[in-house]
Amino acid sequence: MTGAFVAVVGPSGSGKDSIIEHTRAVLEGRGAIVFPRRQITRPSGAGEDHIPVSESEFDTADRLGEFALTWRAHDLAYGIPANVFDVVEAGGVVVANVSRGVLAQLPNLFANVRVVRVTVSEEVRLERIVARGREDAIAAASRVARLDPAPDYPADLEIVNDGTIEDASAQLAAFLTSMRDAARAAL
Incomplete structure (x- = not known):
């Protein structure tokens, strides 16, 4: 694999x-x-542009090998489409929001894995979770209190997301562009 x-x-x-x-x-x-769209057992709505599926649709897709990676979190199932293997093999860079709990699995799937960790204060996190309206205040507080399942996993880039979306995005865009350029140079 030449991509990442x-x-x-x-x-x-x-x-x-x-x-x-x-x-x-x-x-x-x-x-x-x-940037592949994840399949999630959550209805569509505000926030991430994902493919909403039922539990049975998700299970069928998983059984048929349509996912490169799956996990469960917050009573939902998440899947990254299997076509990402082809993208990475062809020298492309795949960017996906994944659970910290699956980080240890990634090196078994991809030869070149990079991790971008996004952080922000707990107060801001709680405000954002409540504002998106998916959970009540108790469930939102529970999310904020959840322990990091991979606190010591190394990150190649850390974005402290306490500024503007433009600033955070510029950091990610520069990182991804450098990854893409490195993959192209390796071809």
């Missing part, structure tokens, strides 16, 4: 999806950087 899989991780409410979406728009048309 870039795992964007961080706690709920840190702004991962917002940063990814803004970066996708900034880099659109520049080629070789792919």
Whole structure:
């Protein structure tokens, strides 16, 4: 594999999806950087542009090998499409929001894995989680209190998301562009 899989991780409410979406728009048309849509057993709504599926649809897709990676978190199932293997093999850079709990699995799937960790204060996280309206205040507080499942996993880039979305996105875009350029140089 000549490309790279870039795992964007961080706690709920840190702004991962917002940063990814803004970066996708900034880099659109520049080629070789792919932002796959995850399948999630959650209805569509405000926030991440995902493919909503039922539990049975998810289980069928998983059984048929349609995912490169799956995990469960917050009573939901998440899947990254299997076509990301082809993108990385062809020298592309795949960027996906993944659970910190699956980081240890990634080197078994991809030869070149990079990790971007997004952080923000707990107060801001709680405000963001409540504002998106998916959970009540008790469930939101529970998300903020959840322990990091991979606190010591090394990150190649840390984005402290306490500024503007443009600033955070610029950091991610520069990192991804350098990954893409390195993959192209290796071809």
